[in-house]
Amino acid sequence: MKLDRREFIKQAAIGSALATAGSLFPGISFGSWNRLAGGPGVLAWQKTPCRFCGTGCGLLVGVSDGRAVAVKGDPNCTVNKGLCCMKGYHSVQALYGRDRITTAKVRKNGTLVEVPISEALNLVAEKLKETRDTYGKDSVAMYGSGQWTIPDGYVASKLFKGCLGTNNVEANARLCMASAVTGFMTSFGLDEPMGCYEDIDHADVFVTWGNNMAEMHPVLFSRMLSNRKRRAGVKIIDFATRFTRTSQAADKTIIFKPQTDLAVANSICYEIIKNNWVNDNFVNEHVSFHKGKTNIGYGTEDHFTFSDSAETIDFEAFKLFLEDYTPEKVEKISGVPAEEIKYLASLYGNPSLKVTSFWCMGMNQHTRGTWINNLVYNIHLLVGKISTPGNSPFSLTGQPSACGTVREVGTLTHKLPHGVVMNENDRQMAAEIWQVPVENIDPKPSYHTVEMFRALDRGDIKFMWIQVTNPMVTMPNLRRYRDGALKDDRFVVVSDVYPTPTTDVADVILPAAMWIEQEGMFGNSERRTQHFAQIVDPPGEAMSDTWQIIEVAKRLGFEKQFPWSQDNYIEPIWEEYRRFHTGPKHEMAPYTVLAERSGVQWPFVDGRETRWRYNPAYDPACKNDKDFDFYGKKDNRAWIWARPYEPAAESPDEEYNFWLNTGRVIEHWHTGSMTRRVPVLHNAVPSSYVEIHPEDAADLGVVNGELVKIISRRGELTMPAQINGRGVPVRGMVFVPFFDESYLINEVTLDAFCPISKQPDYKKCAVRLEKA
Amino acid sequence: MMKTHAHHSRGAPLSLLVVSLLLPLATLLGGAATATASDVPDNFDNQGKKLFTAQQRTPTANLSADSGGRTLAEFYALRQYPGSPPRIPHVVDLAFSGNETDCLSCHGKGGYSTEFDAFAPVTPHPENVLCTQCHAQTKTGEPFVETDWVSIAAPKLGLSFLGSSPPPIPHSLQLRENCIACHTGPGAVVEIRIDHASRGDCRQCHAAVPQSQPLTEFTRK
């Protein structure tokens, strides 16, 4: 975009007129125009949350001549206080890739043909109806995303659960946040963190649990670094399975063998008790002890089911359970020296240190993901380091609205916007707000994500609509699910902004409006709801996902439930959705407040945001007149769980002798469908590679850039080696970034999942290597 | 009728002028790039600990201190090509030190030298203590014979991809993994000095895109 002198003069003309108006009419307001600033040609800066990770940085997007041309950090947003990362600074370039999908396409005789979007929507509605009439209500499914805006997810849930009566609504957040949710629900009875990012400004010690924050949540990480610089004694402990950029910055890196974080967490609890570091008052007043089932399986087989059952135990039984986890015993399992386990315990145990634990995919993408979430809460609960500034077990999210849309709106098979489908009261509430008969809402959950794609492969599901996500890159054991999607009588609709391996398998492609080309809201990791206005026009016939769903709902005869006009639908949808969360535990801000501010934290009660939940000094929902109120559970206590160490679904053996770990790099976000179209990010990391330990590389006889074949029981992939790059795995492990559709590493990974959360483990499976 | 004359001429940044004066015969960027077989990036990104350590150890005042006035022209004048080890611009009395690591007494942490009436530049790689292995002294300004040597162009400054975005790192990180050393403090070159290093992680915003490598666009295969 040319920022020429003429634009600059024009801006001066506007500025001069605004100034004149200001002097003639005191108090006059031109809305966002009053905030005019910036360089030549930029005519307006408008607020929005960033499009990428779950940090939820506030951005100001500079707009000139109807195009987004610049980005700066929003100084009014407490998340990032004016700073972004390289993805945020260049995010608007992701709108303008040359291969943007701007028209609808329909597959006719095997080839995709451009059609008017109304024709494509007609076909989607017809096919949905026909499939449902022929094969039953559970033969159609919606698969969405933690990048759905809140209204996107809300109308999807309303149409499928409320109107069509199927619980086949899932979202890719199942692949990234489900264990965090079940962790919160089992430990506290309510989802989402008790703390907020302000914890970073108070904590003395940060422990990152399998979490490369320097690359994945860079803005929060640099906030930690500047705190360490500014305040004496601040420490960062990197508890990890490979050396990363976070290890480069940490004061100490402790390496554990994959999956053994379970044992180490228990050992930390053992040490805390042994050394009398337990906060007795806190534990007596606010904690109860429980155990669940063990040997719970891995879900690799079709139709796998599991439901946990809680049994209340006492503190003594919990102590007895921990006897298996002395540091010396755990050293043998985990490879972490007993001294280092004791050191970690001493940090948590020291009453004068405030400790914040951070985690994200390392703990969530874990076949015992719910358990490890529980165990880290156990540590914080034993020492009472929770719900106070700086003392925070903090589960981070990876997507901009995994919390806002998937967890709060409840776009998972068992969820409703308030509560779960199994609960009659929750169904009643939804039926009333949605204006549908309560019988419409099926009390039985159907398929979680992995099982949903298995059902598509089996033919139990025949119609799937996929929005804002790229499962043909991200599903584990990918080959099975791609072959399934391509079967003859399967009908796949994909709404997206660029061609991807998922649009490659589509029967209908709907051009989607992206991010600031529509109005919407995201919800970030710290319970912050962030509104953005439509800032630029979508290209061609591109349409918001919300409106696509509404168009189809109207074609299916649900005008009554979807009465809104295209000129104004986000505000009424928000105000309808907000009714689900009435009350001090989850009150959401009204639309007018959201539109004004750079994000608002819920519970938003009497005009005030809640920064620390369960703490009566900050949280108006606390009612018990004690120093904390864990009101999520019926016993008003937080639950400590006895959860054992159990091995991974698949560990290296003689034949497949390496761990395979997958993840991200700072430059690219998820499957790279957006970030690879940002020149600076693509040029920094143009393609994927396999990180390999230098000694292992020497044994294989490969040098940097040479090709390595990675072989698992599911598939194989040949890609260049990176040796001593920014990440260095330990011996016996390789790491592959998954952003690159040319190297589909998920054809190699395993679709094992946590039986409680049903979230797959992308961090652990067994492979062998060959020099290619 | 009120008329306003607007004068908005924006000259090229000083730094670009300096560079072009210094290297009038500079070849175009990219000509000197060696294409590697794969897209696997250079390895020097794994030396980031140096950067984080320097950020942690450097006093806040130094991180944001103003420049001592050393310019890019002076910086490149000591180098045969961008990235080459600079010559030592001052007398080194080896008899006095007897120990090469004495260079680090000034160039390790920087600071004001009364002897040279200047702020000492900080080395980004103090772990390599045999300084004169690479850094040559200058005993004479006269060439033995004239040379037809032609250098490549120095990286251009301010090449942000968007008007408001942080510019990428234009040079290789090899031996220059510690951004703090050259880009902050009074010893830093005035055109490339920054004052926001307290944020801690330079590579959070500045992507490594060396200008000596060809730029490509993403296309689906």
Added chain:
Amino acid sequence: MPIFSYLAIPKRDARKSLCEELSTLEHCQVIPADNQDVVVVVTDTPDEHTEKQLQHTIKSLPSLQSLSLAFGYNEKLE
């Protein structure tokens, strides 16, 4: 290539129609105030002739009460 900006005051209760009328005009950008009946108008025209014509058109809009110049720039004057 003149650029001008004006403050336009609509007739009573005519702010909306003034904005609508203005936004149909070429070379013309409209920024209404949120809380007062005042509209900022910016014109960016290719030549003086067009500018004069546009100014005339704006002045003759039925919903306009008054138009006052805030900023004027013409390349030829430099």
